[in-house]
Amino acid sequence: MNILGFNCYGHDSAATLVVNDNVVFAVEEERLNRKKHYGGIPAESIRACLAFAGLSMSDIDHVAFFWKPSISYSKVPVFLSRYWYRIPSLLREQRSFSVEENLGMLNYLKDMRRLPSTLQGLFPGQKMKFRLHLLEHHFCHAASAYYPTPYEDAAILTIDGAGEWTTSLLAQGRGNKIRKLSSVDTPYSLGAFYQAVSRHLGFKLIEGPGKLMGLASYGDANSEAYKKMRALFRLTDRGGFKFDMRYFSYHYTRRSGVSKRFTDLFGPSKTEGRDWSEHELNVAAAAQHIVEDVILHQAHWLKKQTGSDNLCIAGGVGLNSVTNGLIAKE
Ligand SMILES: [Fe+2]
Incomplete structure (x- = not known):
């Protein structure tokens, strides 16, 4: 066939x-x-x-x-x-x-x-x-991560900007079947959030998030910026998350990912022709830290639900190798 x-x-x-x-x-x-x-x-x-x-x-x-x-x-x-x-x-x-x-x-x-x-x-x-x-988009992501493995059972986590309406799928693979356990829907999107912050810090659409992950390593992951940004996020049950959408604009405009309320709190978006300030590096580190908080929360829930030691990850945010390293360490 x-x-x-x-x-x-x-x-x-x-x-x-x-x-x-x-x-x-x-x-x-x-x-x-x-x-x-x-x-x-x-x-x-x-x-x-x-x-x-x-x-x-x-x-x-x-x-x-x-x-x-x-x-x-x-x-x-x-x-x-x-x-x-x-x-x-x-x-x-x-x-x-x-x-x-x-x-x-x-x-x-x-x-x-x-x-x-x-x-x-x-x-x-x-x-x-x-x-x-x-x-269904996130089932494609799930299949891409689970089916090529030799596992007979696994927890599956897919995270991206959005696929149709879903932004994250928490699932279980058993034999040749994939079963949905939980999901997160737009506008709450880890991928869109990360992309919004990457644009705020001067990077382009699509290729920005990978660069933001690199930039984050130059900032302080526990700075005041992290505390302020973390206060906008809420981890919810079943591996879910929500954040205060008043600080973002990606769900209704392509012009920018963050709203005026965000720039009032974290400073104006970076302009070309100058290097990143220490504060901007801390904003990058804060966004990365939040992605880690959310993904670890999801991975813990999946582990509890499935009892499996195997975790298959896919989707654009699933490419966040720094977070993958943290999961592997736990
Ligand atoms: Fe995707």
Whole structure:
């Protein structure tokens, strides 16, 4: 059985080919088209997958896509009822972003419906028989971390900016099944929070969080900034978390991730052409410390729930290697 999986319409498009339960080839589109964080259809990656295995699109039995638009659609009324007064400005902004995520994905829901014909357009003349599966984003993350392991059971933690509506999934893997235990939904998003602080400190969208993690090592993780920022966060039961959304703006605008209330408390956003102040380094360290607090809280809850010594982590925030090191130490 040949399965092609891919993602697009967000950032870092990629494709993977699974043949008879084995991942035989995977590549990110930016490696082939040299466009950093490319978010369009990963045409070159799909071609590379097929070429490696000597297959054509006619040989593909299943196509797996990393997003389930029906969940996003079902949440639109919730978003509209909460943030209706922000809709005109959000719609205006959408057009000015070439690489988007989270709410930006709403832009592409209509394109997702056209995926079969888009694929057909890439391979004219090849008769396609595949079944298309639009899959829940965080279950894709969970599968990517759990299925390649040799474990028969594991706790699974996925954390990112947002997938459809979810920002973190706490699950259990047993045999070939993944079962949801708990989840956190937007607007409470560790990935969006971390990205908001990285933009506040002068980094770009998407690539900022990795740089923020490095910058954090220069600051004091227990400074006054940490105490102030930590007071905005609340760890909740079932591995959940909440924070005071009045300090953030990422859920209704692309222009910045933090609100005026945040800059009043932590200082103005960093401008180009100067180095980071000691206070800004402490703000970076504070954000990192908070990510660690939240993830350790989630990992502890998962350990209690599953009793498993194995933990599989995925998602953009799951790439926070400093936090992974702390988990490994415990
Ligand atoms: Fe994700």
